[in-house]
Amino acid sequence: MSGFYWLASYPKSGNTWLRLALNSYRNGGMEADFSRRLEFAPAASSRRRFDDLLGVASSDLLPEEILAFRPRMYQMQAQAAREPIFNKVHDAWQSTPTGEPLFPADVTLGSIYVVRDPRDVVLSLAGHVGMDLDRTIDFLLDGTATLCQQRGWLLEQLPQFLGSWSDHVKSWLDLPAPWEPLLVRYEDMLARPVESLARIVEHCGWDVELGRLERTVEVTRFERLQAAEASHGFTERPLRATKFFREGRAGGWRERLTDVQRRRVEEATAGMRQRLGYS
Amino acid sequence: MRVVGEDYRLCGWRVRSDFPLPDLLPWIGSPSAPVDLHIELGPVEERLADQFYEGPILQLGADGTCRFAMEGVAVYRIAPDGRSIRVQPHLPEDFPALRTFLLGSVMAIACQRRGLLPLHACCVRLPTPSGDVAVAFSAPSGVGKSTLASAFIRRGYSILADDVALLAIDSQQRTWGMPTFPRVKLWRDALERFGYSADSLERVRQGMDKFSVALQPADFSDAAPLELAALYHVERVNDAQHAGLERVMGLAASIRFSQSIYQAPALMHAALDKAAHFALATRMAAGIKDHHLLRQLSGIEHLDGLISRIVAIHAGDKLPA
Numbered sequence: 001m002s003g004f005y006w007l008a009s010y011p012k013s014g015n016t017w018l019r020l021a022l023n024s025y026r027n028g029g030m031e032a033d034f035s036r037r038l039e040f041a042p043a044a045s046s047r048r049r050f051d052d053l054l055g056v057a058s059s060d061l062l063p064e065e066i067l068a069f070r071p072r073m074y075q076m077q078a079q080a081a082r083e084p085i086f087n088k089v090h091d092a093w094q095s096t097p098t099g100e101p102l103f104p105a106d107v108t109l110g111s112i113y114v115v116r117d118p119r120d121v122v123l124s125l126a127g128h129v130g131m132d133l134d135r136t137i138d139f140l141l142d143g144t145a146t147l148c149q150q151r152g153w154l155l156e157q158l159p160q161f162l163g164s165w166s167d168h169v170k171s172w173l174d175l176p177a178p179w180e181p182l183l184v185r186y187e188d189m190l191a192r193p194v195e196s197l198a199r200i201v202e203h204c205g206w207d208v209e210l211g212r213l214e215r216t217v218e219v220t221r222f223e224r225l226q227a228a229e230a231s232h233g234f235t236e237r238p239l240r241a242t243k244f245f246r247e248g249r250a251g252g253w254r255e256r257l258t259d260v261q262r263r264r265v266e267e268a269t270a271g272m273r274q275r276l277g278y279s
Numbered sequence: 280m281r282v283v284g285e286d287y288r289l290c291g292w293r294v295r296s297d298f299p300l301p302d303l304l305p306w307i308g309s310p311s312a313p314v315d316l317h318i319e320l321g322p323v324e325e326r327l328a329d330q331f332y333e334g335p336i337l338q339l340g341a342d343g344t345c346r347f348a349m350e351g352v353a354v355y356r357i358a359p360d361g362r363s364i365r366v367q368p369h370l371p372e373d374f375p376a377l378r379t380f381l382l383g384s385v386m387a388i389a390c391q392r393r394g395l396l397p398l399h400a401c402c403v404r405l406p407t408p409s410g411d412v413a414v415a416f417s418a419p420s421g422v423g424k425s426t427l428a429s430a431f432i433r434r435g436y437s438i439l440a441d442d443v444a445l446l447a448i449d450s451q452q453r454t455w456g457m458p459t460f461p462r463v464k465l466w467r468d469a470l471e472r473f474g475y476s477a478d479s480l481e482r483v484r485q486g487m488d489k490f491s492v493a494l495q496p497a498d499f500s501d502a503a504p505l506e507l508a509a510l511y512h513v514e515r516v517n518d519a520q521h522a523g524l525e526r527v528m529g530l531a532a533s534i535r536f537s538q539s540i541y542q543a544p545a546l547m548h549a550a551l552d553k554a555a556h557f558a559l560a561t562r563m564a565a566g567i568k569d570h571h572l573l574r575q576l577s578g579i580e581h582l583d584g585l586i587s588r589i590v591a592i593h594a595g596d597k598l599p600a
Binding site for chain 2 (some may be wrong): 052057069
């Protein structure tokens with residue numbers, strides 16, 4: 001019996017970077033190998049894992065049935081595990097239709113929530129899914145936003161309810177669970193990478209070693225990841241994105257969003273931005 | 280009540296059912312042939328006696344009886360020998376959802392009980408210089424098995440299965456693909472790309488955008504089992520530099536085969552004799568001549584090229600480089 005560490009975030013907020021850094025750290029500060037699929041911290045919404053463990057085709061289930069069964073999948077997996085399991089999560093923290101937490105408390109060892117300035121998320125998300133900025137802002141502010149809906153076609157991931165950006169952050173920061181996530185700001189990962197990673201590593205219950213942290217930060221610097229993608233591609237790049245590792249910087253919104261676009265995002269996210277220090 | 284002539288066929292078995300199974304073809308064998316599989320309506324107990332395993336959906340009794348429960352649809356009880364399946368519906372019997380689970384996970388367990396293995400794969404009939412063979416393409420849900428099967432059909436080839444291929448092994452240790460039933464299940468988007476109209480089609484579940492398409496006789500290979508000449512494990516990639524075809528051999532082939540068994544971990548839970556189940560999987564993998572890892576570039580526009588390539592490989596009876 002073991003449990004999960006949930007690496008949670010709104011999409012395009014640094015989750016993949018975090019996974020690459022943790023994977024590198026646990027391998028002694030090893031360089032990322034982009035010629036292979038990143039196996040560390042797979043998505044909690046994996047359709048294949050759901051089907052395999054529960055013995056039913058999720059593609060024959062309705063979204064609310066899938067949601068109701070997902071806690072069982074995590075419990076079954078934790079039951080059989082000897083080591084902590086790391087999973088990437090984009091779902092908002094939520095209850096299932098039967099009123100239990102989607103991520104059960106009894107199999108949760110910890111969680112890390114990565115947050116990024118929503119104005120930069122807009123830019124990154126637009127490039128990632130190939131949508132224009134206005135439509136991306138619509139999505140970011142949509143209280144019903146869901147990834148991988150089973151509508152019209154099937155994707156390899158199960159449906160993931162996000163809600164609006166503010167709802168998403170709130171769902172993880174104020175969740176009614178006996179554990180609190182470690183909040184990590186993307187901007188701090190950029191500005192103070194060693195210190196940020198040290199907090200994360202400690203939260204995961206791993207030994208904090210300075211040399212290893214420094215090596216990890218060096219091999220997962222954004223330019224290094226961009227270079228690796230340029231020569232090997234990246235298996236998680238979506239079809240419509242030209243690059244997965246696009247810019248990675250903070251504050252790009254100042255140049256790229258129009259005043260109208262900026263105001264739309266700012267007004268809808270004011271309360272949460274203030275709480276997180278995104279003025 | 281059932282009248283004579285209403286039995287069905289699946290994998291060459293005579294199937295008798297207490298409720299209509301329009302997905303299956305009618306029985307055309309001898310009227311005096313014994314019934315191989317009986318699907319009956321009746322109550323299913325809440326808990327199996329002497330439970331050996333209990334999961335959220337599956338229960339396994341110590342005698343090998345299996346119980347599969349889908350709340351709001353039906354509960355199914357599979358006999359230890361896989362020769363009868365009892366169904367206690369929560370929905371009217373003519374609801375497609377009842378058949379969706381019956382012909383999916385439930386049938387997979389029944390087949391496993393009878394020495395067949397369900398592979399999460401579509402299975403196509405292809406010509407070779409030494410006669411027609413079965414070729415299977417395995418992939419997890421969402422990669423496009425049914426879409427690939429439909430693309431083969433559009434090119435004039437027939438299929439043996441669209442999502443779950445049923446495999447048997449003979450006394451010479453050769454693995455065979457069994458004919459399943461003449462349906463493909465497609466989501467609306469793929470349906471429209473292949474020119475089907477959703478209006479006249481049955482939805483797999485109410486409220487779901489997934490439809491069951493009945494195939495024309497020429498599109499389904501029903502005649503006899505075909506030797507499974509090759510198994511392609513399909514992975515979808517978005518980068519051209521990640522695409523390619525690679526032969527898999529020995530232990531790696533065996534492991535990939537085992538992982539491609541339909542709902543493999545759950546089926547292992549449902550197996551009473553786990554060592555025998557594992558041994559069968561190993562023998563079946565060894566009974567397939569060619570195993571390949573196929574990293575296929577995403578996009579329906581690449582399917583025609585893929586099909587031409589696969590057909591050429593088998594028509595030439597040569598191994599790909």
